[in-house]
Amino acid sequence: MSVSLSQVSLEFSNGFRAINGVSCEIGRGERVAIIGPSGAGKTTLLRLLATALRPSSGSLNILGADPWSLDRLALRRLRGCVGMVHQAPPIPPRQRVVTAVLAGRLGRWPAWKGLASLFYPVDIAGAETVLARVEIADKLFERCGELSGGQLQRVGVARILYQQPELVLTDEPVSAVDPALSDRIIGELNREAIERGVTLIASLHAVDLALHWFPRVIGVKAGEIQFDLPPMRVSDAMLRELYASETAQVPTQDNRPLAVVPAGVRRKPMYL
Amino acid sequence: MNYTLRDPAALPRLCLTALILLLLWPGFQLTEFDPAALFDARSRETMGKFIGTFFPLQTSAEFLQLIAKSTLETLAIATAGMALATLIGCPLALMVTRSLSVSRIGPGPGAALGRAVRLPARFILMFFRSIPEIVWALLFVRAVGLGPAAGVLAIGVTYGGMLGKVYSEVLESNDTRPATALLEAGSGRLGAFFYGMWPVALPELVSYTVYRWECAVRASVIMGFVGAGGLGQQMELSMRMMDGGEVSTILLVFFLLVVLADAVSAFLRKLVA
Numbered sequence: 261m262s263v264s265l266s267q268v269s270l271e272f273s274n275g276f277r278a279i280n281g282v283s284c285e286i287g288r289g290e291r292v293a294i295i296g297p298s299g300a301g302k303t304t305l306l307r308l309l310a311t312a313l314r315p316s317s318g319s320l321n322i323l324g325a326d327p328w329s330l331d332r333l334a335l336r337r338l339r340g341c342v343g344m345v346h347q348a349p350p351i352p353p354r355q356r357v358v359t360a361v362l363a364g365r366l367g368r369w370p371a372w373k374g375l376a377s378l379f380y381p382v383d384i385a386g387a388e389t390v391l392a393r394v395e396i397a398d399k400l401f402e403r404c405g406e407l408s409g410g411q412l413q414r415v416g417v418a419r420i421l422y423q424q425p426e427l428v429l430t431d432e433p434v435s436a437v438d439p440a441l442s443d444r445i446i447g448e449l450n451r452e453a454i455e456r457g458v459t460l461i462a463s464l465h466a467v468d469l470a471l472h473w474f475p476r477v478i479g480v481k482a483g484e485i486q487f488d489l490p491p492m493r494v495s496d497a498m499l500r501e502l503y504a505s506e507t508a509q510v511p512t513q514d515n516r517p518l519a520v521v522p523a524g525v526r527r528k529p530m531y532l
Numbered sequence: 533m534n535y536t537l538r539d540p541a542a543l544p545r546l547c548l549t550a551l552i553l554l555l556l557w558p559g560f561q562l563t564e565f566d567p568a569a570l571f572d573a574r575s576r577e578t579m580g581k582f583i584g585t586f587f588p589l590q591t592s593a594e595f596l597q598l599i600a601k602s603t604l605e606t607l608a609i610a611t612a613g614m615a616l617a618t619l620i621g622c623p624l625a626l627m628v629t630r631s632l633s634v635s636r637i638g639p640g641p642g643a644a645l646g647r648a649v650r651l652p653a654r655f656i657l658m659f660f661r662s663i664p665e666i667v668w669a670l671l672f673v674r675a676v677g678l679g680p681a682a683g684v685l686a687i688g689v690t691y692g693g694m695l696g697k698v699y700s701e702v703l704e705s706n707d708t709r710p711a712t713a714l715l716e717a718g719s720g721r722l723g724a725f726f727y728g729m730w731p732v733a734l735p736e737l738v739s740y741t742v743y744r745w746e747c748a749v750r751a752s753v754i755m756g757f758v759g760a761g762g763l764g765q766q767m768e769l770s771m772r773m774m775d776g777g778e779v780s781t782i783l784l785v786f787f788l789l790v791v792l793a794d795a796v797s798a799f800l801r802k803l804v805a
């Protein structure tokens with residue numbers, strides 16, 4: 261059991277109830293997509309799983325432990341096993357790509373190794389390998405401030421691939437990336453999860469990517485789970501109701517109408 | 533929903549501005565602040581006479597040689613003092629800054645330990661900077677005798693307190709998202725600082741440190757009065773002999789040192805930007 265939520269609620273200090281009684285269980289090695297309209301609570305849910313936020317009520321179990329009853333060192337070790345790709349990568353513009361990627365293992369490395377890596381990167385080959393998987397190996401020594409939005413998002417994904425966590429959380433990891441490349445990136449994340457047998461939970465704005473690549477889709481609206489089904493069972497009516505407050509069309513990565521037939525487990529890329 | 537189109541922040545801002553002006557007014561009254569007195573004919577005359585004693589500048593070769601040697605001494609005192617201040621200020625700043633606090637995330641475990649470290653560190657910083665340098669210098673003179681060492685120690689301690697406070701506030705006011713993301717991924721405090729805060733805050737830290745070095749040069753004037761050597765001691769001798777020309781030469785050197793510090797700061801900021 262990788263992640264277990266039981267009647268979890270989160271209320272912010274201004275009284276806004278972001279998550280409302282969510283219960284969910286995700287096993288080890290599962291690949292789950294979370295979809296929903298803007299402001300539904302997808303990011304808040306992922307940050308709860310990443311132990312960045314503390315639930316107001318309900319119980320939470322991450323990788324076999326209740327994170328908020330652990331002591332400092334155990335919580336730090338747990339956090340090193342959970343990786344999060346943020347929607348807007350929190351990387352300083354001055355930092356170089358190689359340093360930003362190597363920062364993924366700071367939770368695992370001893371302090372001296374992290375500091376030594378600032379003088380001369382300790383694992384350039386490793387960084388280059390993961391950057392090649394997201395197709396920006398040529399930007400190894402560039403400063404992150406000089407990259408485009410999509411390239412920066414890919415550096416964030418590369419950092420998670422380098423960290424090799426047990427639980428991979430990604431918050432709209434390809435929102436700024438073009439459709440063909442975003443398909444390959446999601447494919448790469450799925451491949452990583454399957455190969456290493458780790459859990460992948462991705463929040464996606466593009467429904468076509470979610471239905472294509474993930475064997476389990478959770479729809480979230482107004483802080484509650486609307487449905488939790490394999491993609492073949494997600495009907496058009498359910499999607500329309502989920503996105504009722506947004507545009508007339510269900511959002512997709514290339515903004516074309518959702519024409520794809522949900523097909524469960526993925527094999528081939530979608531965009532050519 | 534019925535909402536008006538008035539700006540809700542306008543009234544609080546107006547009240548706050550009025551309050552600030554109301555608080556400043558007694559200050560001006562108490563200090564008998566009267567700018568008109570500066571431009572009074574008699575004041576102009578006396579000020580003019582005073583400024584006149586500063587000219588002509590003393591430019592004899594032996595005096596200039598003496599000043600050159602003293603300038604080097606002053607620079608040495610200021611630089612050594614700042615090095616010591618950085619050694620004191622940096623670790624304390626890292627202990628005090630809340631943006632590197634792991635217990636803040638959640639909030640999670642370790643809050644009590646964090647407070648137990650943070651509060652004494654803040655107290656030490658406050659203690660160091662609340663006592664003026666001259667008093668520290670008088671204390672250290674008892675230990676290491678008259679000379680530059682007392683000045684270096686005094687500058688180191690006082691400026692260490694100032695650097696520590698401002699560094700921690702700079703680190704808290706800059707973008708904390710990179711450091712927080714690293715802490716949430718299990719990084720330690722030092723790792724989060726060097727990978728997440730250092731690249732963001734470095735230009736600001738550098739500019740403040742160079743400014744404090746410039747202040748240390750000026751502080752060495754006061755150190756000179758306890759026999760710490762350098763330009764301060766020269767200035768004290770010249771003032772006692774009422775030689776305005778020598779004093780103004782020394783002041784010119786000060787001005788040039790400030791120009792130098794300004795240039796160094798601009799150069800370093802461009803380098804780390």
